[in-house]
Each structure stands twice: as C-alpha cells, then as structure tokens.
Amino acid sequence: MYNYYVERQTVPHPVVVEARQVAANQILVTYDQRADVASATNISNYWIRSNMGPDGVASVGMSDALSASNSIRPEMGMIMPADNSKMRFLMTFSRNVTPGSFYIVLPCFVSLEGNTGYTGGNWGPLSRNMFFGM
Numbered sequence: 001m002y003n004y005y006v007e008r009q010t011v012p013h014p015v016v017v018e019a020r021q022v023a024a025n026q027i028l029v030t031y032d033q034r035a036d037v038a039s040a041t042n043i044s045n046y047w048i049r050s051n052m053g054p055d056g057v058a059s060v061g062m063s064d065a066l067s068a069s070n071s072i073r074p075e076m077g078m079i080m081p082a083d084n085s086k087m088r089f090l091m092t093f094s095r096n097v098t099p100g101s102f103y104i105v106l107p108c109f110v111s112l113e114g115n116t117g118y119t120g121g122n123w124g125p126l127s128r129n130m131f132f133g134m
Contacts, residue, residue, distance in 0.1 A: 013118045014040075014087070016127040019105035021134055024096040027057070029079070029105060031122070034086040034113035041079050041089065042109075044071045049104040056133075057093045058103060066106065086113055097133040105129045 014031035022028045027048075031040070039045060047066050050058030059072045077093035097103070106129070111118040123129050 011118060011120070012112055012115075013120065014110055014112055014122055016105065016107060016123045016129045018127075019129040020131055021097050021103075022090070025057070025077075025093045027091040027093075027097070027105060027131075028082060029089045029091060029107065031087045031089075031110070035089075036111040036113055036115060037081060037086060039110045039116065039118070040086075040107075041081065043074055043077060043079050043091075044068070045107055045109045046072045046079065046091070047106040047108070048072065049106065050098070051102040052098055056095045056098045056101075057091075058101075066108070099133045101133045103131055103133060 014033040014035045016029060017032045018030045020028055047060055048058045049060050049062055051062055053061040060066065060070050064070060077091055079089050079091045082088040082090040107122040108120065109118055110122045
C-alpha cells in the first residue's frame with residue numbers, strides 16, 4: 001500500500017548541515033548535497049524561529065506553525081550562493097541578528113541540483129541549524 005507521508009519523505013533532498021551567523025546581519029547556510037539554486041535562493045523557502053518571537057531576522061516564534069504567510073519575506077532579506085559549490089548560501093538581512101537570542105533556521109522546499117518540486121523540510125536530527133545571536 002502506498003503511504004504518501006512515508007514516500008514523500010524518501011525523496012532525495014539536500015539537508016542543512018549547519019547554519020551559523022557570520023556577520024551582524026548574515027547567516028551562512030550549508031547543505032550536505034548540491035542544491036537547486038533557484039529553490040535554495042528563494043528567501044520565501046526559509047523560516048527562522050526565535051525565542052524572542054518574530055523580530056529582527058526571525059519570522060516566527062518558537063510555537064508558531066510554519067506557513068506561507070510567515071516565511072521570510074523579500075523586504076526582510078535575501079539569500080545568494082556563497083560560492084560555486086551550490087551547497088553554501090549566504091542570507092543577508094536588512095536588520096541585525098539580536099545578540100543573545102536563540103535562533104533556528106528552517107528551510108523547506110529546497111530541491112537537489114537538477115531537480116524541482118521537493119515539498120518537505122530540509123533539516124534533520126543531525127542538522128546544526130540552531131545558534132545564539134552574537
């Protein structure tokens with residue numbers, strides 16, 4: 001029998017290895033595999049949780065559900081390849097990360113290079129996608 005949820009989760013996709021703050025208004029996101037640049041550089045495919053709620057670079061609080069209406073918006077920032085690897089992407093925000101706040105970077109819908117249409121989350125239990133603002 002076909003189980004949609006299980007089958008959907010087996011679709012190959014890049015997973016966040018690390019998300020870390022590299023400047024007052026920048027976060028470097030590193031994936032474990034080469035990503036489709038169009039989906040990886042769509043800022044609306046990212047959410048950032050914060051214990052301070054949606055402020056600065058965060059789009060959602062710790063208990064908020066992820067939805068299209070609370071993803072990171074283009075007026076908040078942008079994301080570009082950090083190099084030619086297609087695995088490292090630099091998020092630059094119009095506001096600074098709040099020092100001492102706790103953040104979780106949650107990308108979704110980022111497909112593998114050469115693919116499109118992935119519909120799940122791009123983090124896993126081994127992702128180092130959490131950091132404290134500095």
